[in-house]
Amino acid sequence: MIRDPKRLSTSEAIRQQHGRDLTSYHAGRFPDVVLYPKDKEELREIIAYANRIGCPIVPFGLGTSVEGQVVPVQGGISLNFTHMNRILEIRADDFAVRVEPGVTRMQLNRELKKYGLYFPIDPGVDATLGGMAATNASGCSAVRYGSTREQILGMEAILADGSPIRTGSLAKKSSAGYNLTQLLAGSEGTLAVFAELTLRVYGLPETFLYAKAVFPDLQQACKAANRMLYRSIQPSKIELVDAYTIQAINSYKQTKYEEKPTLFLELSGWKSAVTAEVERVKEIIQEEGAGAWSHTFDESFGEQLWDARRHAALAIAALAPEKKLMTTDVCVPLSVLPEAVSFAREVMQAEDLQGAILGHIGDGNYHAVFPIDPSVPEEAAKAAKVNERIVRFALERGGTCSGEHGIGLGKKQYLTEEHGDAVPWMKKIKEAFDPNHILNPGKIF
Amino acid sequence: MIRDPKRLSTSEAIRQQHGRDLTSYHAGRFPDVVLYPKDKEELREIIAYANRIGCPIVPFGLGTSVEGQVVPVQGGISLNFTHMNRILEIRADDFAVRVEPGVTRMQLNRELKKYGLYFPIDPGVDATLGGMAATNASGCSAVRYGSTREQILGMEAILADGSPIRTGSLAKKSSAGYNLTQLLAGSEGTLAVFAELTLRVYGLPETFLYAKAVFPDLQQACKAANRMLYRSIQPSKIELVDAYTIQAINSYKQTKYEEKPTLFLELSGWKSAVTAEVERVKEIIQEEGAGAWSHTFDESFGEQLWDARRHAALAIAALAPEKKLMTTDVCVPLSVLPEAVSFAREVMQAEDLQGAILGHIGDGNYHAVFPIDPSVPEEAAKAAKVNERIVRFALERGGTCSGEHGIGLGKKQYLTEEHGDAVPWMKKIKEAFDPNHILNPGKIF
Numbered sequence: 001m002i003r004d005p006k007r008l009s010t011s012e013a014i015r016q017q018h019g020r021d022l023t024s025y026h027a028g029r030f031p032d033v034v035l036y037p038k039d040k041e042e043l044r045e046i047i048a049y050a051n052r053i054g055c056p057i058v059p060f061g062l063g064t065s066v067e068g069q070v071v072p073v074q075g076g077i078s079l080n081f082t083h084m085n086r087i088l089e090i091r092a093d094d095f096a097v098r099v100e101p102g103v104t105r106m107q108l109n110r111e112l113k114k115y116g117l118y119f120p121i122d123p124g125v126d127a128t129l130g131g132m133a134a135t136n137a138s139g140c141s142a143v144r145y146g147s148t149r150e151q152i153l154g155m156e157a158i159l160a161d162g163s164p165i166r167t168g169s170l171a172k173k174s175s176a177g178y179n180l181t182q183l184l185a186g187s188e189g190t191l192a193v194f195a196e197l198t199l200r201v202y203g204l205p206e207t208f209l210y211a212k213a214v215f216p217d218l219q220q221a222c223k224a225a226n227r228m229l230y231r232s233i234q235p236s237k238i239e240l241v242d243a244y245t246i247q248a249i250n251s252y253k254q255t256k257y258e259e260k261p262t263l264f265l266e267l268s269g270w271k272s273a274v275t276a277e278v279e280r281v282k283e284i285i286q287e288e289g290a291g292a293w294s295h296t297f298d299e300s301f302g303e304q305l306w307d308a309r310r311h312a313a314l315a316i317a318a319l320a321p322e323k324k325l326m327t328t329d330v331c332v333p334l335s336v337l338p339e340a341v342s343f344a345r346e347v348m349q350a351e352d353l354q355g356a357i358l359g360h361i362g363d364g365n366y367h368a369v370f371p372i373d374p375s376v377p378e379e380a381a382k383a384a385k386v387n388e389r390i391v392r393f394a395l396e397r398g399g400t401c402s403g404e405h406g407i408g409l410g411k412k413q414y415l416t417e418e419h420g421d422a423v424p425w426m427k428k429i430k431e432a433f434d435p436n437h438i439l440n441p442g443k444i445f
Numbered sequence: 446m447i448r449d450p451k452r453l454s455t456s457e458a459i460r461q462q463h464g465r466d467l468t469s470y471h472a473g474r475f476p477d478v479v480l481y482p483k484d485k486e487e488l489r490e491i492i493a494y495a496n497r498i499g500c501p502i503v504p505f506g507l508g509t510s511v512e513g514q515v516v517p518v519q520g521g522i523s524l525n526f527t528h529m530n531r532i533l534e535i536r537a538d539d540f541a542v543r544v545e546p547g548v549t550r551m552q553l554n555r556e557l558k559k560y561g562l563y564f565p566i567d568p569g570v571d572a573t574l575g576g577m578a579a580t581n582a583s584g585c586s587a588v589r590y591g592s593t594r595e596q597i598l599g600m601e602a603i604l605a606d607g608s609p610i611r612t613g614s615l616a617k618k619s620s621a622g623y624n625l626t627q628l629l630a631g632s633e634g635t636l637a638v639f640a641e642l643t644l645r646v647y648g649l650p651e652t653f654l655y656a657k658a659v660f661p662d663l664q665q666a667c668k669a670a671n672r673m674l675y676r677s678i679q680p681s682k683i684e685l686v687d688a689y690t691i692q693a694i695n696s697y698k699q700t701k702y703e704e705k706p707t708l709f710l711e712l713s714g715w716k717s718a719v720t721a722e723v724e725r726v727k728e729i730i731q732e733e734g735a736g737a738w739s740h741t742f743d744e745s746f747g748e749q750l751w752d753a754r755r756h757a758a759l760a761i762a763a764l765a766p767e768k769k770l771m772t773t774d775v776c777v778p779l780s781v782l783p784e785a786v787s788f789a790r791e792v793m794q795a796e797d798l799q800g801a802i803l804g805h806i807g808d809g810n811y812h813a814v815f816p817i818d819p820s821v822p823e824e825a826a827k828a829a830k831v832n833e834r835i836v837r838f839a840l841e842r843g844g845t846c847s848g849e850h851g852i853g854l855g856k857k858q859y860l861t862e863e864h865g866d867a868v869p870w871m872k873k874i875k876e877a878f879d880p881n882h883i884l885n886p887g888k889i890f
Contacts, residue, residue, distance in 0.1 A: 093780035170843030171776035203675040230648040272721035331616035335538035398615030432873040
């Protein structure tokens with residue numbers, strides 16, 4: 001199975017490391033053993049063996065999930081993909097790459113850059129592509145490129161009985177049979193384990209333009225973003241930060257950002273085309289009553305801009321370094337976003353929680369991020385209450401409980417609220433694919 | 446069930462009309478009865494009843510499928526969606542619409558135009574949105590917007606036992622549970638019947654720019670298209686027509702198009718941005734050795750351009766008006782396209798078949814279109830041979846047997862060649878969703 005004993009560990013430190021995700025607030029348990037397969041053959045043998053003896057299998061990339069997806073709640077094997085991190089083929093002229101699931105997005109982008117290509121999906125952290133595919137991660141670029149799911153042209157996956165299947169192809173589209181690729185993507189390791197992914201990549205834009213606009217209120221910021229999309233402007237990023245969050249950043253970083261709702265923007269493409277486009281964007285933004293507006297091709301400004309956004313989480317974490325950051329992940333219809341963000345702020349304030357609100361405003365997906373100590377029952381209850389109110393608000397307005405983090409352990413009850421009539425049919429698929437319940441048991445359902 | 450007897454027909458003419466698709470060369474059979482449900486309730490009752498008595502159900506939109514999807518090979522009920530053609534809600538600020546499955550794409554676009562919005566997917570014919578969702582249709586705009594599948598935010602579907610489920614939401618993205626939406630989309634009526642679709646729509650671009658470039662050879666035309674994508678230029682359409690096809694158009698229409706491989710292009714967006722972008726496009730095109738190049742914002746030129754593309758099929762059909770047009774539908778990795786198109790031309794010539802080759806060059810999807818008389822055994826054999834060689838060529842190079850027409854009756858053997866190891870798992874899903882095999886039996890598998 002594992003042909004080198006060095007790639008098997010039962011040490012407590014290693015097992016502990018594989019017993020939690022980025023948040024560390026999901027009740028977990030250590031795996032019994034951590035295995036580091038080095039190729040498909042080992043992967044297949046491990047899974048077939050686990051299926052025979054009824055042993056849980058929990059895939060583990062870099063452990064950056066936030067809904068407990070990597071936590072082995074029933075023990076068993078944690079499958080670490082560190083040794084399956086090869087970029088197998090870059091097919092530049094096909095705008096496609098073949099990678100092992102342990103390759104990280106930054107690793108891929110470093111390599112792609114040599115070919116003038118890039119993989120735009122950026123969930124913030126440097127996750128593995130296997131993990132991003134498993135949770136259907138997205139982030140700031142989804143407004144233009146979609147989520148990870150849309151980037152997967154095909155895959156080799158190992159099913160619960162050890163059968164390898166190939167889904168999709170190297171072609172950019174297909175109508176050949178059931179779409180297993182986009183079913184397995186986002187299934188959080190509960191239907192199959194990825195052995196290889198074929199991903200769509202893109203020509204690196206000639207230019208990136210960065211912009212920042214400060215608005216008197218949230219409503220106007222959202223309206224401006226909406227009007228841009230209406231006018232078929234396709235920003236590569238468009239992010240919203242609320243006034244309170246800017247305040248937190250200022251007090252943390254001693255910066256002097258204007259403490260008002262702010263849009264962070266990125267356009268990309270040909271310099272001449274982007275130069276023309278930004279004038280229209282500026283026009284729309286100013287018609288919607290923006291105060292300060294700045295834009296530039298200067299990369300250092302861009303870095304500063306995205307840094308400020310990242311600082312929000314740091315600023316919040318710094319408020320209580322001993323606590324864990326909890327994050328919500330609802331996605332609402334675009335028109336509901338300003339109201340949803342205001343509501344989330346109210347709910348946090350009602351519970352006396354300080355936190356950041358970060359919105360992927362082009363998608364309607366936003367995060368309320370706040371520190372809690374999950375071992376203190378009142379704090380855990382508060383967090384659960386805030387989460388619940390934010391989720392219900394979204395569901396009542398046609399939204400979803402998870403825009404990009406997945407269900408894992410943390411959102412199981414909300415999946416039932418959101419898709420009650422469909423969940424039994426999801427379970428039928430689970431039953432057909434994994435009758436012995438060895439693949440990431442206890443997740444999603 | 447059907448509350449008005451006028452919405453039930455057993456007349457021979459009506460049954461005959463529901464016994465064939467656009468191509469008419471798939472061996473078929475009449476349905477026993479045609480029902481025209483007018484709402485979800487009727488739809489549910491019909492399906493639940495059919496399931497109880499084991500009666501086949503075959504959804505029928507406008508009958509424009511080309512792989513026999515609507516042909517009731519086992520008789521039973523043909524479900525015509527003519528009376529379920531209401532646009533239920535246009536949520537302009539959410540860039541989303543809710544429609545019944547019988548709404549056609551042109552009907553939707555006429556309505557959307559009032560809101561400055563549009564639905565870009567254009568498979569050529571004016572199909573119903575339900576039909577487009579069922580086969581995952583795409584067409585010329587897929588290079589920018591993807592296929593129909595990517596436009597579906599959610600749906601209400603009726604499962605084989607009559608259970609209604611809601612998948613997806615009004616949010617633009619979701620990681621909540623298994624992705625049933627994109628599984629049911631493209632399942633050709635074999636897993637569920639659509640009762641309502643929630644679709645993504647887009648701001649209507651301010652301007653469309655049309656261009657045409659003539660190349661000395663196929664290889665150069667493909668290389669130019671590839672370089673455009675490399676430079677992150679996102680045309681809204683980019684189509685390839687080979688020299689032989691232009692020749693056929695000229696002889697049919699008495700036009701004088703230069704008889705060489707030709708790219709038809711559309712850019713869209715802000716006029717100023719498009720004006721800047723087209724200069725880059727022209728540069729690339731000319732660097733790749735294009736001869737004649739023309740571009741314009743003039744809509745009548747645009748209409749003429751897409752007309753010329755449509756004429757290709759007419760020109761071919763006119764060669765033998767008593768015959769049926771057969772079309773292949775492979776999609777290959779982009780780098781393989783020039784070779785694949787040359788190969789298809791050779792194969793047709795070897796069998797002495799005259800036909801058009803039309804390529805969605807940004808996707809690697811192309812169609813070889815030629816007239817045959819399927820009742821003449823030698824002609825049917827010829828067509829099958831050409832199709833087989835073209836499909837094998839694609840599969841051997843990492844492509845797919847169907848880019849956008851689906852499997853239906855026509856590609857069943859190739860689905861097994863392409864996805865042999867995955868087909869048993871597709872069948873497990875079919876078994877779990879439709880254990881009595883009432884939903885479009887005999888299709889896909």
